[in-house]
Amino acid sequence: MALFREVADLAETLAAEPGRLKKRAAIAKAIAAVHAAAPESDDAGLFALYLSGTPFAEADPRKLNAGGALLTKALLSVSGATSAALHAAYKRHGDLGAAAFDLLHDREQGSRIRDQALALDEVATAFAAMVTAKTTAARAALVEGLLRRATPLEAKYLLKLMSGDMRIGVKQSLVEEAIAVAAEAPVAEVRNAVMLEADLASALRRAFAGTLAEARMRLFHPLGFMLASPVDSPEEAAERFANKQNAASVEAFLEDKYDGMRAQVHCGDAEQPGRVTIYSRNREDVTESFPDLAEAFAQVREPLIFDGEILGWDIKAGRALPFAVLGQRIGRKRVSNEWRQQVPVVFIAFDLMYAGGELLLNLPLGERRNRLEAAAERLVEKLRSPLTVDERKSAAQTAMFMQPDGEGVERMILSPARLVQSAEDIERAYADARARANEGVMLKAAASEYQPGRRGLAWVKLKRELATLDVVVTGAELGHGKRAGILSDYTFAVRSADSELLNVGKAYSGLTDAEIAEMSAWMMEHTLEDQGYFRTVEPLMVLEVAFNNIMRSNRHASGFALRFPRIIRIRTDKPVSEIDTVERVEEIYQSQVDKPVENATSH
Ligand code: AMP
Numbered sequence: 019m020a021l022f023r024e025v026a027d028l029a030e031t032l033a034a035e036p037g038r039l040k041k042r043a044a045i046a047k048a049i050a051a052v053h054a055a056a057p058e059s060d061d062a063g064l065f066a067l068y069l070s071g072t073p074f075a076e077a078d079p080r081k082l083n084a085g086g087a088l089l090t091k092a093l094l095s096v097s098g099a100t101s102a103a104l105h106a107a108y109k110r111h112g113d114l115g116a117a118a119f120d121l122l123h124d125r126e127q128g129s130r131i132r133d134q135a136l137a138l139d140e141v142a143t144a145f146a147a148m149v150t151a152k153t154t155a156a157r158a159a160l161v162e163g164l165l166r167r168a169t170p171l172e173a174k175y176l177l178k179l180m181s182g183d184m185r186i187g188v189k190q191s192l193v194e195e196a197i198a199v200a201a202e203a204p205v206a207e208v209r210n211a212v213m214l215e216a217d218l219a220s221a222l223r224r225a226f227a228g229t230l231a232e233a234r235m236r237l238f239h240p241l242g243f244m245l246a247s248p249v250d251s252p253e254e255a256a257e258r259f260a261n262k263q264n265a266a267s268v269e270a271f272l273e274d275k276y277d278g279m280r281a282q283v284h285c286g287d288a289e290q291p292g293r294v295t296i297y298s299r300n301r302e303d304v305t306e307s308f309p310d311l312a313e314a315f316a317q318v319r320e321p322l323i324f325d326g327e328i329l330g331w332d333i334k335a336g337r338a339l340p341f342a343v344l345g346q347r348i349g350r351k352r353v354s355n356e357w358r359q360q361v362p363v364v365f366i367a368f369d370l371m372y373a374g375g376e377l378l379l380n381l382p383l384g385e386r387r388n389r390l391e392a393a394a395e396r397l398v399e400k401l402r403s404p405l406t407v408d409e410r411k412s413a414a415q416t417a418m419f420m421q422p423d424g425e426g427v428e429r430m431i432l433s434p435a436r437l438v439q440s441a442e443d444i445e446r447a448y449a450d451a452r453a454r455a456n457e458g459v460m461l462k463a464a465a466s467e468y469q470p471g472r473r474g475l476a477w478v479k480l481k482r483e484l485a486t487l488d489v490v491v492t493g494a495e496l497g498h499g500k501r502a503g504i505l506s507d508y509t510f511a512v513r514s515a516d517s518e519l520l521n522v523g524k525a526y527s528g529l530t531d532a533e534i535a536e537m538s539a540w541m542m543e544h545t546l547e548d549q550g551y552f553r554t555v556e557p558l559m560v561l562e563v564a565f566n567n568i569m570r571s572n573r574h575a576s577g578f579a580l581r582f583p584r585i586i587r588i589r590t591d592k593p594v595s596e597i598d599t600v601e602r603v604e605e606i607y608q609s610q611v612d613k614p615v616e617n618a619t620s621h
Pocket of ligand 1: 245246273274275276277278279280281299327368433460479
């Protein structure tokens with residue numbers, strides 16, 4: 019019977035061990051030992067799963083439903099600590115698990131006799147019960163039950179595991195390697211099994227049993243998304259894909275870059291007719307927010323996985339609505355007819371990842387594209403759903419009552435793609451894309467494989483930044499995690515006509531750790547007012563920031579907000595008197611093709 023203590027002890031050791039190889043060896047040794055002790059049990063599988071920081075296998079849709087508030091409350095109750103003590107401990111570490119260790123350690127100091135050490139399968143049982151718990155109170159009681167039986171170190175890692183944030187420098191891929199080492203199996207086969215079945219414990223079982231080759235693809239768990247690297251100019255893009263034999267031609271497909279929400283659609287499983295799952299880029303199941311799409315894909319009767327982009331769609335004009343409009347629908351759990359009508363959505367398909375019982379990732383893009391086009395041709399008439407539904411009926415009923423072919427909104431649109439010729443060609447296509455209110459263009463190497471979860475060079479994106487702004491920092495906020503105790507989030511301002519400083523945004527990304535440390539120290543020195551987490555600082559530090567869009571907003575005094583702001587550099591060369599003005603912000607705002615409205619959420 020393996021104990022949770024073994025996970026906690028190893029996690030603590032790994033957190034302090036920077037060497038990847040040493041980490042891998044330590045994990046492999048532990049896995050081999052747990053497996054040897056009870057080869058028939060689930061222990062080694064659970065051990066690998068928990069160490070990789072997930073309470074359930076990826077293919078398992080269950081969720082613990084234990085947010086920060088619930089975990090914090092349980093910790094307060096079990097530790098008997100005051101909120102102030104918890105707050106202080108949290109501030110020291112920026113992490114609830116580490117805070118728990120301090121609080122419980124203080125309480126413990128040698129006093130306690132534990133009846134029985136916590137076994138891995140007991141943790142698994144408690145997690146399963148949390149999923150089905152009817153009330154928050156019942157769920158909290160389960161968490162408290164676990165914490166009461168835990169040592170401070172176990173509590174630390176139980177909380178980290180439950181909040182899905184281990185921070186021990188162990189990615190799933192490292193655990194996969196360790197499984198391969200422990201079971202003396204090829205790592206590529208372990209990885210492949212994990213990709214197909216999305217179940218680390220099952221891969222581990224297979225690795226020890228020698229059945230990795232028998233793993234088969236299952237639908238309804240997200241595959242990694244392939245991402246694109248940025249290029250700055252059409253020339254650079256053309257160069258990337260230039261044909262070595264014939265310098266004049268380029269071997270890449272060109273598509274518009276849509277400003278919507280990346281999504282992967284799974285549908286058509288013969289054993290579960292009508293089941294559809296839509297995953298977002300961060301691997302969440304977002305099907306609930308897009309019933310109109312799900313209804314359409316529910317009619318597919320062949321197993322398929324599509325990659326594409328969900329867009330708000332102007333049905334009459336046949337073009338995308340600005341991201342900010344779609345943004346209002348993203349995250350909604352119940353989508354009323356009003357929303358279905360106000361922001362109709364479509365799925366723009368640009369890749370086919372699975373079809374005919376076969377994963378297509380290793381095929382060249384050209385071939386995947388052919389199959390995508392063929393699938394779209396077979397399905398296009400099916401992939402419709404009504405603009406609005408009779409809300410008294412279920413979606414399945416509505417779909418059944420839909421007349422065949424030709425009625426309702428076409429919900430899947432094939433992303434037009436064509437082989438590109440030259441830099442000028444790309445330049446023109448970019449301008450056309452912008453005129454269609456799309457963000458820019460994507461270029462994808464015609465011979466490239468689909469690399470799940472990778473930002474490679476086979477796909478590049480060309481979107482010009484809007485002009486950058488020079489701003490001055492007016493305030494700073496303490497960061498979290500490894501930036502706990504460091505002022506790492508900066509609020510910044512532009513100048514008004516009468517030289518007042520008006521805030522326009524907040525950014526934390528773009529600087530190196532060393533730069534942030536330096537900035538933080540500087541801001542501690544130049545604090546005007548310390549409000550705990552936030553400090554206003556003397557407006558002396560000038561930054562150049564880039565961003566994707568400007569929108570009107572009441573969030574900041576300038577009346578504008580920047581979307582996805584990032585710091586490009588610290589401008590020690592520029593005095594505050596020369597920073598950009600609100601007028602300049604207005605000008606950039608007006609120059610945007612699609613002017614985002616307030617309320618936009620992030621991708
Ligand atoms: P970025 O978010 O700037 O890293 O750009 C990558 C994102 O572009 C992807 O996650 C997609 O959501 C989006 N995208 C838009 N159009 C396309 C397209 N035609 N092909 C691939 N990705 C696209």
